[in-house]
Amino acid sequence: MSRKEIEISPEIQLQLYTLMVKTRATEDRIIALYRQGRIVGGAYTGRGIEGTTVAAGLALAAQDFLFPIHRDLGAHLAKGQTVLNILLQYLGRGNSLTRGKDSGIHVTDTKLNIVGNVSHLGHMIPVAVGAAIGKRMQGENVVALNFIGEGGSNIGDFHEGLNFAAVQKAPFVLIIENNQYAYSTPTHKGFACKYLSDRAAGYGIPGHHIDGTDALQVYSVVKNAVELARNGGGPSLIECLSFRMVGHSAHDDAFYVDKNRMKEYEKKDPIGRLERTLLDAGVLQAEQISAIRQQIDDEIEQATEIALNSPLPEPHWAAEGVYAESE
Numbered sequence: 634m635s636r637k638e639i640e641i642s643p644e645i646q647l648q649l650y651t652l653m654v655k656t657r658a659t660e661d662r663i664i665a666l667y668r669q670g671r672i673v674g675g676a677y678t679g680r681g682i683e684g685t686t687v688a689a690g691l692a693l694a695a696q697d698f699l700f701p702i703h704r705d706l707g708a709h710l711a712k713g714q715t716v717l718n719i720l721l722q723y724l725g726r727g728n729s730l731t732r733g734k735d736s737g738i739h740v741t742d743t744k745l746n747i748v749g750n751v752s753h754l755g756h757m758i759p760v761a762v763g764a765a766i767g768k769r770m771q772g773e774n775v776v777a778l779n780f781i782g783e784g785g786s787n788i789g790d791f792h793e794g795l796n797f798a799a800v801q802k803a804p805f806v807l808i809i810e811n812n813q814y815a816y817s818t819p820t821h822k823g824f825a826c827k828y829l830s831d832r833a834a835g836y837g838i839p840g841h842h843i844d845g846t847d848a849l850q851v852y853s854v855v856k857n858a859v860e861l862a863r864n865g866g867g868p869s870l871i872e873c874l875s876f877r878m879v880g881h882s883a884h885d886d887a888f889y890v891d892k893n894r895m896k897e898y899e900k901k902d903p904i905g906r907l908e909r910t911l912l913d914a915g916v917l918q919a920e921q922i923s924a925i926r927q928q929i930d931d932e933i934e935q936a937t938e939i940a941l942n943s944p945l946p947e948p949h950w951a952a953e954g955v956y957a958e959s960e
């Protein structure tokens with residue numbers, strides 16, 4: 634499928650870089666808080682896939698719906714979420730967006746049109762397609778973008794959701810984050826086709842296989858897919874190839890991943906890659922880097938302090954907002 638390259642302004646390029654650095658630094662803080670025993674449950678990070686999550690989130694307009702999954706902090710931040718709200722949520726505070734219910738980034742923010750995920754992989758695909766069609770029925774020009782892992786792409790709802798989206802020409806974009814491991818399962822044990830994006834042909838929609846560590850490429854391809862969807866051209870399937878640079882979650886040291894392979898992918902770290910590109914292009918100056926990092930570190934430090942000093946939920950809130958009141 635041919636691709637139209639788009640012009641990405643220097644402002645957007647810098648925004649991509651800053652958000653990717655912020656995502657990595659926030660996740661590093663989340664892991665530190667987890668190891669201190671302050672965060673319970675799991676701590677999943679998107680280390681290595683920031684080029685995909687941030688670029689895709691930034692390609693959306695404010696009115697568009699974002700349906701992220703467990704590694705997509707970058708997309709939350711790109712859609713406008715604050716580090717403070719993320720830390721309040723992880724720390725289960727009473728003043729978090731879920732008021733202490735649910736963990737990690739399973740969090741909805743109606744003001745930002747971010748719809749939080751449920752744990753069950755793939756099950757948000759039909760929901761996202763439904764949201765896109767529902768908004769169109771209400772006369773609103775909204776595109777819904779959803780992520781799924783390469784492992785999750787084998788779930789039945791992937792087929793049902795994408796087929797329905799194609800038939801309905803839904804304003805929908807599905808991104809497969811192919812980070813080459815589904816927990817400990819490598820891709821060759823997960824699927825036998827060469828590219829997962831080739832599945833798009835079976836639905837009669839455009840499919841793209843791109844380098845998910847190249848944030849500029851991801852931004853360009855997703856932006857085009859979003860505009861196609863917005864203009865009535867229907868859904869797209871975009872496979873972004875990257876590498877999970879850590880274990881599945883904070884508890885997993887990825888002993889099953891070849892260490893040489895891990896090293897090889899460190900050279901393709903999406904942040905270092907974009908940094909080099911922007912320096913070469915003169916979009917970013919070497920002396921700006923430490924200032925950008927310092928500003929982000931200060932923001933995270935301040936947010937951590939506020940979040941740790943925020944109240945825990947009241948016990949009786951646990952039963953509130955769970956069931957509708959009976960008449």
Ligand SMILES: Cc1ncc(C[n+]2csc(CCOP(=O)(O)OP(=O)(O)O)c2C)c(N)n1
Pocket residue numbers: 704752753754755781782783784785786788810812814815816877881
């Ligand atoms: C339907 C379903 N099955 C199993 C799980 C448990 N689980 C959580 S993450 C994960 C690995 C998913 O791999 P992939 O979709 O490739 O995403 P990645 O974690 O690699 O980003 C599994 C098996 C789940 N959440 N939902």
